[in-house]
Amino acid sequence: MPRTTVAEFSVESLEILAPDGSVDEDLEPSLSEETLFDIYRTMRRARRLDERAVALQRRGELGTYAPGTGQEAAQVGSAAALAEDDWVVPAFREQAALLTRGASMGSILAYAMGLEEGAETSAEDRALPPAIPVGSQALHAVGIGWAQAIRDEDAAAIAYFGDGATSTGDVYEALNSAGAYGAHTVFLCQNNQYAISTPRENQTRAGTLAQKAVAAGIDGIQVDGNDALAVYEATQRALDQAREGNPVLVEALTYRRSMHTTSDDPRKYREEEEEVDWDRKDPIARFEAYLRGRGILTDERVEELAAEIEAELEDAVADARETAAEADPADMFEYAYAETPPWLERQAAASRGGGDADGE
Amino acid sequence: MASDLRLVEAVKATLGEEMARDESVVLYGEDVGVAGGVFRATDGLLDEFPNRVYDSPLGESGIVGAGVGLAAAGMRPVAEIQFQSFLYQGFAQLQQHASRLRSRSRGGFSCPITIRTPYGGGIHALEHHSESFESGFAHVPGLKVVIPSSPAEGKGLLAASIRDPDPVVFMEPTRLYRSLRESVPDDDHVIPLGEATVAEEGADVTVVAWGSMLQRTLSAVDDVDADVEVVNPRTIYPLDTDTITESVKKTGRCVVVHEAPETAGFGAEIVSRITETAFYHLEAPPERVTGYDVPVPMFAREDAYLPDEKRIAAGIRRAVET
Ligand SMILES: Cc1ncc(C[n+]2csc(CCOP(=O)(O)OP(=O)(O)O)c2C)c(N)n1
Numbered sequence A: 001m002p003r004t005t006v007a008e009f010s011v012e013s014l015e016i017l018a019p020d021g022s023v024d025e026d027l028e029p030s031l032s033e034e035t036l037f038d039i040y041r042t043m044r045r046a047r048r049l050d051e052r053a054v055a056l057q058r059r060g061e062l063g064t065y066a067p068g069t070g071q072e073a074a075q076v077g078s079a080a081a082l083a084e085d086d087w088v089v090p091a092f093r094e095q096a097a098l099l100t101r102g103a104s105m106g107s108i109l110a111y112a113m114g115l116e117e118g119a120e121t122s123a124e125d126r127a128l129p130p131a132i133p134v135g136s137q138a139l140h141a142v143g144i145g146w147a148q149a150i151r152d153e154d155a156a157a158i159a160y161f162g163d164g165a166t167s168t169g170d171v172y173e174a175l176n177s178a179g180a181y182g183a184h185t186v187f188l189c190q191n192n193q194y195a196i197s198t199p200r201e202n203q204t205r206a207g208t209l210a211q212k213a214v215a216a217g218i219d220g221i222q223v224d225g226n227d228a229l230a231v232y233e234a235t236q237r238a239l240d241q242a243r244e245g246n247p248v249l250v251e252a253l254t255y256r257r258s259m260h261t262t263s264d265d266p267r268k269y270r271e272e273e274e275e276v277d278w279d280r281k282d283p284i285a286r287f288e289a290y291l292r293g294r295g296i297l298t299d300e301r302v303e304e305l306a307a308e309i310e311a312e313l314e315d316a317v318a319d320a321r322e323t324a325a326e327a328d329p330a331d332m333f334e335y336a337y338a339e340t341p342p343w344l345e346r347q348a349a350a351s352r353g354g355g356d357a358d359g360e
Numbered sequence B: 001m002a003s004d005l006r007l008v009e010a011v012k013a014t015l016g017e018e019m020a021r022d023e024s025v026v027l028y029g030e031d032v033g034v035a036g037g038v039f040r041a042t043d044g045l046l047d048e049f050p051n052r053v054y055d056s057p058l059g060e061s062g063i064v065g066a067g068v069g070l071a072a073a074g075m076r077p078v079a080e081i082q083f084q085s086f087l088y089q090g091f092a093q094l095q096q097h098a099s100r101l102r103s104r105s106r107g108g109f110s111c112p113i114t115i116r117t118p119y120g121g122g123i124h125a126l127e128h129h130s131e132s133f134e135s136g137f138a139h140v141p142g143l144k145v146v147i148p149s150s151p152a153e154g155k156g157l158l159a160a161s162i163r164d165p166d167p168v169v170f171m172e173p174t175r176l177y178r179s180l181r182e183s184v185p186d187d188d189h190v191i192p193l194g195e196a197t198v199a200e201e202g203a204d205v206t207v208v209a210w211g212s213m214l215q216r217t218l219s220a221v222d223d224v225d226a227d228v229e230v231v232n233p234r235t236i237y238p239l240d241t242d243t244i245t246e247s248v249k250k251t252g253r254c255v256v257v258h259e260a261p262e263t264a265g266f267g268a269e270i271v272s273r274i275t276e277t278a279f280y281h282l283e284a285p286p287e288r289v290t291g292y293d294v295p296v297p298m299f300a301r302e303d304a305y306l307p308d309e310k311r312i313a314a315g316i317r318r319a320v321e322t
């Protein structure tokens, strides 16, 4: 029997906006000026929120915070492509995606203040709380997308995770089971080049992360993750496919311009030169150049927007502080079970009374 | 000779010494190489031992599972799991393989892996970064579970764990990493596993505490009008029941303090053993001062969850006053 090739694969890559803001007109999606401006506005809001959050963390008001700086196009571009009924399943750096979906800055800050209130969501919000265990949430998006398939509904779910997450068993299982179930699921991998200190090339020998879809028998595509138009376009198509029961993995090539979290020091493991290189490919600058070129953005509008964002931030900080001030520690007993078991009731009573857990 | 070290420094020094001592020791885990670990517990070791320190790809099942294979092939793997909560991702490998490779092969193989992992609350960390699952690990036959409560113990117990022929989960209290300095012997310093120590002698009541709760207990004792004996088990499994029993036989009263939830926490095991071994010496019901039976809250509510000096003192008073 001869040797034959029984499988071959290729991976497509999509870029629509070049780093200088020039656009490939054949590929340019037809988005309304309002949608385009919204994408820009949300990217700017996310960037300022990160700056403010890091400053608040440095002053001791926030706990550990994971900035999404540099990844705004990957997040906002993809979340903007979602239909109202679609679901978002975030990791822990998805502030920009959550803002796109209508989360408030105040709740994001409250979460970073260590308050469960900041993670309050329900099926109505079409979003799960942030997931810190890396990769774990990808499977939840499979289940949600599978439920849509079972009930023959139109909605899809998008799971966000990073390059590091693609090494976990959970993500491999998610890609595979989404295909097996025909789940309405899109996997949006933000390859920001690092998992804390570990560079993408040490994470895996795979030439692209998109190709991890191939082994699962689902589609995979790579996009320029700093190009909001390309991310939007690729996600839109992926969602259309997913609604038909064909899950897709989108690898958005981007860069974590800031630290991993506020407890991290990138100087331990990467050169400043590399960071400067990526600064030039910044997603917001590129999109702004494009919008200016199309006459959608003027200096005046940019200034106005900046002032709006500052006002929004002030309110958000005030809201989060208020949530913190009002937080009742005994709340922790309230949400563990639908019905609090008697022994836990005793613990709760003791915690209020300040001592005897045996209730004596 | 001795040096004044913090726990994290003692861990690093010990890792270096054990690597120098035994060529089969390899170190790996997420971000342990170039970055030197998120707590810097392995800082500089990659430079010192270039082919024996590895940044692993992300994935704890892979870290533990590959460790089983390394061990089977004659290496002494020392793996870091970045935070104890993420050892749940590796729990299947720990429970199904590392812990029972010896028994499944009828002694043909052993699995001398050491899994170091920061654990516990009190440092305002993110969700899933503050848990204390020692009782869960202790519930896996074949595993040893070790918790140092000071820098010198960090050294002595880590050296013993790495040299131990069986798999050890070595839990490092994050709260103590940098908060405590202590004189740590420079030369070989090994604290045998399975031996508790009496941290403070007393006659009225026995308090058993470990990890960051030991420090809290030692300071809570000052607020109590009783002569308190404090026992630090150092090894959770195998537990030194004799030392605890002897102490309780002397005092007739006991309190166990831990930050993990009360139900099925390791306090339950300790109290059971005490009732089995010292029942007729007990003058009061054993007390537990613990975390509550809820998921560890995020850090804004953490202080209300973790036993503090006040709760510990109240627990001791209950035991003494009954
Ligand atoms: C299961 C698990 N292991 C380890 C960690 C610690 N940790 C937090 S983020 C991170 C790196 C994640 O990298 P990546 O998936 O690329 O996402 P990014 O941080 O770049 O957004 C690690 C190792 C964790 N949160 N969960």
Ligand SMILES: [Mg+2]
Residues within 6 Å of the ligand: A162, A163, A164, A190, A191, A192, A193, A194, A195, A196
């Ligand atoms: Mg990454």
